[in-house]
Amino acid sequence: MVSKNQKKLIKSLYQKKYRKQHGLFVAEGKKVIRELLEANLKLHSLFTLEVGIFDVSTTLEYGITEEELKQISFLTTPQVALAVFHISEVKKTSSSGLILALDDVRDPGNLGTIIRLCDWFGIQDLVCSLQTVDCYNPKVIQATMGSITRVNISYMNLMEFLTLETSNSRIFGTFMNGDSIYTEKLPKDAIVIMGNEANGISEDIQSLVKDRITIPQFGSDQKTESLNVATATAIVLSEFRRS
Numbered sequence: 001m002v003s004k005n006q007k008k009l010i011k012s013l014y015q016k017k018y019r020k021q022h023g024l025f026v027a028e029g030k031k032v033i034r035e036l037l038e039a040n041l042k043l044h045s046l047f048t049l050e051v052g053i054f055d056v057s058t059t060l061e062y063g064i065t066e067e068e069l070k071q072i073s074f075l076t077t078p079q080v081a082l083a084v085f086h087i088s089e090v091k092k093t094s095s096s097g098l099i100l101a102l103d104d105v106r107d108p109g110n111l112g113t114i115i116r117l118c119d120w121f122g123i124q125d126l127v128c129s130l131q132t133v134d135c136y137n138p139k140v141i142q143a144t145m146g147s148i149t150r151v152n153i154s155y156m157n158l159m160e161f162l163t164l165e166t167s168n169s170r171i172f173g174t175f176m177n178g179d180s181i182y183t184e185k186l187p188k189d190a191i192v193i194m195g196n197e198a199n200g201i202s203e204d205i206q207s208l209v210k211d212r213i214t215i216p217q218f219g220s221d222q223k224t225e226s227l228n229v230a231t232a233t234a235i236v237l238s239e240f241r242r243s
């Protein structure tokens with residue numbers, strides 16, 4: 001059974017300010033919840049149609065009905081279980097290796113996919129501008145499929161971060177008119193910036209980019225204006241790792 005206070009708490013966690021206030025976020029579905037539990041994230045509470053399918057304390061587990069799950073779920077089609085987890089402390093960003101930076105990425109699906117890509121390509125640090133969508137947004141959590149536990153995600157003033165890092169790493173930015181990524185010699189230590197879905201990298205951030213790269217377009221009609229930011233990130237990270 002779900003109490004009124006529990007319902008109120010869960011529903012409030014759809015909003016960033018309440019996630020920050022409570023230090024909690026929501027995850028749904030067997031796979032995502034199991035991944036988070038295996039990563040030793042601290043569980044606050046678990047609501048499930050199938051009691052006993054997760055190895056958790058019985059004091060934190062609540063058996064509920066399908067109707068109750070529909071009432072607290074953020075999904076159109078609820079997936080067996082919903083869990084509330086404590087938000088982990090962010091680790092200090094590394095000063096070496098390949099670092100991905102996001103300048104105002106707003107779509108939760110894009111951010112979730114990018115986090116999965118970081119996990120796939122072994123990117124330990126993802127630096128997000130303060131305007132980038134919150135990584136604990138329920139839609140982002142769903143899209144990461146558990147990868148959020150294996151990527152260190154920091155939110156900070158991107159200008160300040162890049163200004164401090166200019167002496168340590170080459171800063172690459174993705175543009176429509178840059179040098180082809182397929183012909184560039186790409187280093188192991190670098191910061192790669194991906195921009196906003198509609199406007200790309202902001203002018204202030206552009207001023208700090210020394211290496212402007214692009215993914216060349218091969219289509220004969222040349223009518224596609226740009227690639228989806230998550231798709232572009234996949235290609236860019238693949239090329240950096242291949243090099």
